[in-house]
Amino acid sequence: MSTTEAEPGAESGAVDRERGARGTGAEPVPAGLTGRLKLVLAVLLVAQFMLAVDFSILNVALPAIGDGLGFSLANLQWIATSFALCAAGFTLFFGRIGDLLGRKRIFIGSLALLGAASVLGGLATSPAVLITARVLQGLATAAATPAGLSLLTTSFPEGPLRQKALGMNGALMSAGFTAGAVLGGVLTDLLSWRWAFFINVPVAAAVVAIAPAIIKESRPTERPRLDLPGALAVTLGLLGLVFGLTQAGEFGWGDPRAVLGLIAGVVLLAGFFAVERRAEQPLVPLNVLGRRNIAWGNLAGLLAFVTETSLVYLLTLYLQKTLGFSPLAAGATFGVLGAGTVVGGLLAPRVIARRGTLPTLVTGALVQAGFTAALLFLGEQTGPALALLLPATFLGGVGNMLTIVGFMVTATTGLPDREQGLATGLASMSQQVGITMGTPIMSAVATAATVGATGTAIHHGITVAIAVNAALVLLTAVLAATFLRTGSGK
Structure with a gap:
């Protein structure tokens, strides 16, 4: 059995409780696709x-x-x-x-x-x-x-x-x-x-x-607060990484824009993990x-x-x-x-x-x-x-x-x-x-x-x-x- 099959048994209670958050958890689970x-x-x-x-x-x-x-x-x-x-x-x-x-x-x-x-x-x-x-x-x-x-x-x-x-x-x-x-x-x-x-x-x-x-609307019962520093770090990091890769594909791995983009992306993503360790609601x-x-x-x-x-x-x-x-x-x-x-x-x-x-x-x-x-x-x-x-x-x-x-x-x-x-x-x-x-x-x-x-x-x-x-x-x-x-x- 795979990891994904082992976890539901361990957390089935939490999953069942949380399904009520979307407004459909109290309904019977259908055996097949309803209309x-x-x-x-x-x-x-x-x-x-x-x-x-x-x-x-x-x-x-x-x-x-x-x-x-x-x-x-x-x-x-x-x-x-x-x-x-x-x-x-x-x-x-x-x-x-x-x-x-x-x-x-x-x-x-x-x-x-x-x-x-x-x-x-x-x-x-x-x-x-x-x-x-x-x-x-x-x-x-x-x-x-x-x-x-x-x-x-x-x-x-x-x-x-x-x-x-x-x-x-x-x-x-x-x-x-x-x-x-x-x-x-x-x-x-x-x-x-x-x-x-x-x-x-x-x-x-x-x-x-x-x-x-x-x-139907789907939203957790308890809304998390937005981790703005983490959001900025991961978004800018991904932008840098993707930019660097696209420039490398277009102009080669030695292109300065590719190198700078990749370095900036890696540094920002590393910073993202540091931010998440300290965030109250990461x-x-x-x-x-x-x-x-x-x-x-x-x-x-x-x-x-x-x-x-x-x-x-x-x-x-x-x-x-x-x-x-x-x-x-x-x-x-x-x-x-x-x-x-x-x-x-x-x-x-x-x-x-x-x-x-x-x-x-x-x-x-x-x-x-x-x-x-x-x-x-x-x-x-x-x-x-x-x-x-x-x-x-x-x-x-x-x-x-x-x-x-x-x-x-x-x-x-x-x-x-x-x-x-x-x-x-x-x-x-x-x-x-x-x-x-x-x-x-x-x-x-x-x-x-x-x-x-x-x-x-x-x-x-x-x-x-x-x-x-x-x-x-x-x-x-x-x-x-x-x-x-x-x-x-x-």
Whole structure:
């Protein structure tokens, strides 16, 4: 039995008592999905899918946006970086704000902000306006993601129902990241890059209109006070770390901005832990962070998101630079990977029910590592390459989703409702930082391994980065198997 399975028994009394805080604890636990729970799940999943799409939908459209608005080549990367900085840096902060003000309120308000920011981005006529829109989209994502995940975990009781909900959530989020690449190419080629913004508007409006009537407010009985020094330290530290990584991916590890950003991030995060030791009501109580399921579960989740999202980037380079695919054709190829993540998300709850959370997480990582390693044999001829790439990405996506759902269950199980905002904030932060870190890390690895500008040299750099990617996935399995064994979780 995994750590996550041992903890509920030890803390079931606290969990049961705290469930009353959300107003549903006194109700009988449903044996299956009721009509209302299905509506709640649908609204939350649609919102999370849209948030995931936003991470990748503009990647293919960047050159067209640059030409249309007059971005310089050096500043073009800020379209992605400005979004990523806010989405990753403010996640934990907004997760705690949701505990204070109410997760439903934050969820609905942030989606309204996302819709407004998408209108602004779609109508932008200058680089400054577009970057402003991306910053607002990033802040909205940082607030909506942990709030939506908290609403999911507090709406569904621990056990099969929550596992099923988290499985579907994980599947649609990973599929959303992949779908963003496909959708961005389709919209840019057939309509305009502006529709990559406008497509959010009706979805956000529908969720904002429907959610108030079907989602119940979720807030701990005792509201914690905001640990402002801790919030500032962790937010600025994450901003520094993500900034440094994005600059390293763009300009190399020796770039002064990358070095300064990484140093500032590490120093601020170290200061954050020092602040938390002395805080009366810390943003992240160190006894919670010291639990095995929280600490090692989030590390496994971080690596799972780092590897699969960056693999999409590496394979995009491979398909376009080595095989000569168009952006639209390359994006369409990832539909197979998206299908694999959906299948994995649907399978994960069943595998967890039969085998346990830890075996599911480790098995998923081993499957993903094996099929990522298979991509090392990709050649430069289209037919044989696709014959290997398509099944390998499908099965690798299945494995990745088993790992992600295992991580989500691990990192949110055995905790009372008053700590769900913290747990889901940490899980969301691992997700957002992982998605943000993966591409610049693998880009820097591929760049360092590329010694020339020829197609062969680029292929070599991509192959080296894929090897590093597979090694990180294998490390995920080893760490989980070693440190997430049966125990108290302390």
